[in-house]
Amino acid sequence: VSHEQTEFAEFFQASWEPCLRAVVASTGSVQLAEDQVAEAFARAWLSWRKVRRHPAPRAWVVRTALNAGALWWRRHVRELPLAGHDTPAPRDMDDGLDAAVLTALRHLPDRQREVIALRVFLDLDIDTIAGQLGIAPVTVRVHLSRAVATLRHELSSSRAMEVDR
Amino acid sequence: MNDDNELTDSAVLSAVRDSISGLPMPTAPRLEAITARGRARRRRRLAGVSIAVTGACAALVVGLAGGGGSGGPVRQLQHVASPVHVSQVHLAAFTVVAGPDGGTTLILSRPQVANPSAVRQALAERGIPALVTANEFCRTADQPAPGVGDVVTLGSPQAGVVIYGSRIPGGVELSIGYRQDPQDSEISFSLIQAGAPLTCTSIPDHGPHGND
Numbered sequence: 001v002s003h004e005q006t007e008f009a010e011f012f013q014a015s016w017e018p019c020l021r022a023v024v025a026s027t028g029s030v031q032l033a034e035d036q037v038a039e040a041f042a043r044a045w046l047s048w049r050k051v052r053r054h055p056a057p058r059a060w061v062v063r064t065a066l067n068a069g070a071l072w073w074r075r076h077v078r079e080l081p082l083a084g085h086d087t088p089a090p091r092d093m094d095d096g097l098d099a100a101v102l103t104a105l106r107h108l109p110d111r112q113r114e115v116i117a118l119r120v121f122l123d124l125d126i127d128t129i130a131g132q133l134g135i136a137p138v139t140v141r142v143h144l145s146r147a148v149a150t151l152r153h154e155l156s157s158s159r160a161m162e163v164d165r
Numbered sequence: 166m167n168d169d170n171e172l173t174d175s176a177v178l179s180a181v182r183d184s185i186s187g188l189p190m191p192t193a194p195r196l197e198a199i200t201a202r203g204r205a206r207r208r209r210r211l212a213g214v215s216i217a218v219t220g221a222c223a224a225l226v227v228g229l230a231g232g233g234g235s236g237g238p239v240r241q242l243q244h245v246a247s248p249v250h251v252s253q254v255h256l257a258a259f260t261v262v263a264g265p266d267g268g269t270t271l272i273l274s275r276p277q278v279a280n281p282s283a284v285r286q287a288l289a290e291r292g293i294p295a296l297v298t299a300n301e302f303c304r305t306a307d308q309p310a311p312g313v314g315d316v317v318t319l320g321s322p323q324a325g326v327v328i329y330g331s332r333i334p335g336g337v338e339l340s341i342g343y344r345q346d347p348q349d350s351e352i353s354f355s356l357i358q359a360g361a362p363l364t365c366t367s368i369p370d371h372g373p374h375g376n377d
Binding site for chain 1: 172174177178180181182184185186188190191193194196198199200202203206207308310313
């Protein structure tokens with residue numbers, strides 16, 4: 001086993017869960033996120049020589065999994081037609097995800113959701129997020145500010161509705 | 166300026182963090198599964214866009230807008246009207262079923278790869294602006310709001326994927342790319358700016374550009 005293989009294995013084991021949480025926050029579905037993160041790690045494995053030098057490899061994985069909110073399927077033909085396919089988001093919510101938070105997140109544009117995921121779950125600073133997304137730090141701040149404002153409004157509304165009940 | 170009912174920035178971010186952090190996550194898959202997936206991806210990439218359509222029974226099912234039931238692959242174009250105004254369009258490689266509630270179900274079937282133009286037209290007739298491509302996956306540099314997750318959601322195996330065409334804003338299209346071959350079938354959804362330059366790849370491009 002080469003040093004690089006060992007290094008990737010360690011990275012994978014240490015990073016799986018935080019990356020998955022970040023993607024769950026964006027997709028609202030654990031199962032969908034699990035598939036996307038697995039695909040992202042597969043791509044990281046393919047490009048490990050490049051990813052290992054990345055300033056924030058976990059961010060690379062999350063960004064790859066999230067990128068632009070594309071949804072996709074990949075299933076071996078023998079598994080079709082869709083037997084045991086992805087579980088719908090509502091069941092995930094029933095499984096414990098906070099519906100109000102997820103709803104609020106889903107109302108954000110993709111870029112704002114990405115910024116939230118990288119900031120909150122990978123604890124990246126503004127400059128690192130900017131470098132990862134290829135945008136200016138001031139733009140990251142704007143996305144973050146707008147996202148927080150939207151989330152605040154949505155969560156406050158949700159909280160007010162609960163109080164009224 | 167915050168009053169007692171207004172969440173601070175940190176409280177908002179904490180609420181997001183706490184909602185996910187307290188949730189038990191699935192354990193990581195075995196490393197071998199990840200590397201096998203990577204190898205399969207590399208094989209597909211090397212294979213380019215070549216498609217070998219063999220076999221007969223596999224089907225890729227996409228449910229649109231809460232659509233109803235669906236049938237198997239059929240061989241000829243036909244329109245079927247029913248007393249409840251459910252119409253069906255059957256083509257050789259795909260089926261579109263529209264229900265009375267505006268729901269639509271699309272089924273892409275093998276052994277033939279569906280004609281993208283025909284699929285696009287069928288969706289357009291139901292008010293869903295779409296770019297449909299076979300064997301390539303297209304996107305624009307800017308990903309318009311809302312997130313594609315607001316427009317497309319994964320449903321149950323019976324319902325397939327639900328697409329809410331009414332949520333697609335003006336000037337935005339849904340890009341649907343699919344690829345079917347003996348080993349794998351993929352379908353990808355993303356929102357694109359209508360008329361903007363497209364970047365199309367032979368495999369779904371969900372990673373940072375230039376990193377793969």
